[in-house]
Amino acid sequence: MNRWILDHTQAIADAWKRTSDRFTQFIVLVCLLGILLAIPGWLAQIWIGMASLVPKDAVRSEAIVFLKKDLDVEARIDLERLLSEMPWVDEIMFVPRSAALEQLSSQDGLESIAELKNNNPLPDALRLKFTMHGVEASENEIIEKLTSDRRVLSLRYYPSTRIQYASLVEMLGFLGVGLSLLTIIGVLMAVFLVAAADVVDDRRRIELYTLLGASRRFIKRPYLYRATILGVLAGLIACLVITLLNEVLSSVLALSLKAIDTRLSNFPMDGRILIGVASIAVFTSWVGAERAVSRRLKALH
Amino acid sequence: MIEFESVAKVFDGQREALSNVNFRLAPGEMAFLTGHSGAGKSTLLRLILGFETASSGVVRVAGTDLSTLSGEKLARYRRRVGVVFQDPNLEDDLSVYDNVALPLRISGFSESEIPKRVKAALSRVDLSDQAKARPRVLSGGQQQRVGIARAIVHRPALLVADEPTGNLDPELSARVMRMFTQFQQLGVTILVATHERAVVESLPFRRLVIERGSLVSDGMGANR
Ligand SMILES: Nc1ncnc2c1ncn2[C@@H]1O[C@H](COP(=O)(O)OP(=O)(O)O)[C@@H](O)[C@H]1O
Ligand SMILES: [Mg+2]
DSSP states (O other): OHHHHHHHHHHHHHHHHHHHHTHHHHHHHHHHHHHHHHHHHHHHHHHHHHHHHSOGGGSOEEEEEEEOTTOOHHHHHHHHHHHHTSTTEEEEEEEOHHHHHHHHHTSTTOGGGGGGGGGOOOOOEEEEEEOOSSOHHHHHHHHHHHHHSTTEEEEEEEOOHHHHHHHHHHHHHHHHHHHHHHHHHHHHHHHHHHHHHHHHHTHHHHHHHHHTTOOHHHHHHHHHHHHHHHHHHHHHHHHHHHHHHHHHHHHHHHHHHHTTOGGGSOOOOOHHHHHHHHHHHHHHHHHHHHHHHHHHHHHHO | OEEEEEEEEEETTTEEEEEEEEEEEOTTOEEEEEOOTTSSHHHHHHHHTTSSOOSEEEEEETTEEGGGOOHHHHHHHHTTEEEEESSOOOOTTSOHHHHHHHHHHHHTOOTTTHHHHHHHHHHHTTOGGGTTSOGGGSOHHHHHHHHHHHHHTTOOSEEEEESTTTTSOHHHHHHHHHHHHHHHHTTOEEEEEESOHHHHHTSOSEEEEEETTEEEEEEEGGGO
16 A cells, blocks of 8 residues: 555656656647637537526427317317327417407507407417427427318417527537537647657657566556646646636627527536536546557557 | 577568577576677567567576566566666666666565665665766766666566677776676676677676577687
């Protein structure tokens, strides 16, 4: 146990010495990784922010289904039951034509409509509130199906806020995934190259240690500690940059979204993103070092 | 201690660096391995260190067939062998003391044991007063002696040297050889490869001569 602690303290000290020997190189690398990782992190932040900010009732769409005039009660109840059995329907309410007329006439400038009471031109209607957990397309299908039903005269559809900017979010998502992939590949390449260069610099040292009978674990340890230090620092920088970007740039984006929904005026930071970015930083840097040393050792036999 | 049984080593499927090498080195024996540059001396030593495996035949050290060792076992085997190279390959960011202590730390010696051993090894090579120095400020001969101290600090039963005097002037070379002789008197088995005939001419030890991968002569120094 004592030995174990000693070995690890030594490896950490070794890693630190190695780091401070090439301090500028190390700092440049940390900043580069941090900034590269911040890009996908920030995009994910916007994306998750947008998705999480849509309030519950904004997710719900509404439709008013006007029924054919000569529809009898039974047929109507039949349709009502059919609709209420659909899993996506949250609420269904029958609005008789008299009630509709009353509602209309209570609106500004439409008082005179009340006079039509004896000759009501309005059809009966069903008011439908529904939530689709899928995409815009499936919602459109429902609408079409309802419109083509022979009991339905016509239909008014009020898509939810989410549907309204689903395409925007989706586009951002695609853009984000693409950019993120690119940057992550960039990060991986940078880390692998740097780790490999690092190990090539230390080729003689690794050979010496092998010669002296050091186990693979012993040889790898300082490199892995160094990679961990690097990853943690790069992760911290990435988190810092993401927070800054969110403060400054996301507010610009939010401003245009505000036009769609006033609740979308700012994106709160999502802790999962920061944790995720930091873990990716540590993980890639660790894997890079592990791979480079392993290859070196394998070449040594 | 060392046993080569019809050992051949072929590189890249065609270059035959060693062919049908047979010899034994008894425990406590000291021998020189001589031959021109490119004759196969380093290859033979690398086989003993487990950095190469024989293409055919068997290499045994202390009764163990080296081809059966790998990974952790091979590492443990290497901890019992001392190695000296032409270039001592010291770590510049470690003091002389820490360079010499390296094999002990790798082998997992307790920290209380390490100072004793390092001091003993440094005094064997007459460098007790340089323990705190950085290798970079030492002369070539001193650096080589640090390398030798590092090779014997863990008291290996077998010491292998590849051109240990390659960078040294004749006087220093003689001094290094005297050190090896002292180690042999302490019971260490020693195999020294060198292409410098002058270094070994005067010394009364067994000499294995290798030419183009084959052992062509094996006898006491006086024979040649
Ligand atoms: N790793 C290798 N790959 C291919 N050829 C090698 C390798 N190592 C040594 N050789 C060849 O084996 C021969 C013996 O080399 P070496 O053992 O280094 O000779 P010496 O140490 O006696 O000068 C040389 O022809 C050399 O080119
Ligand atoms: Mg050689």
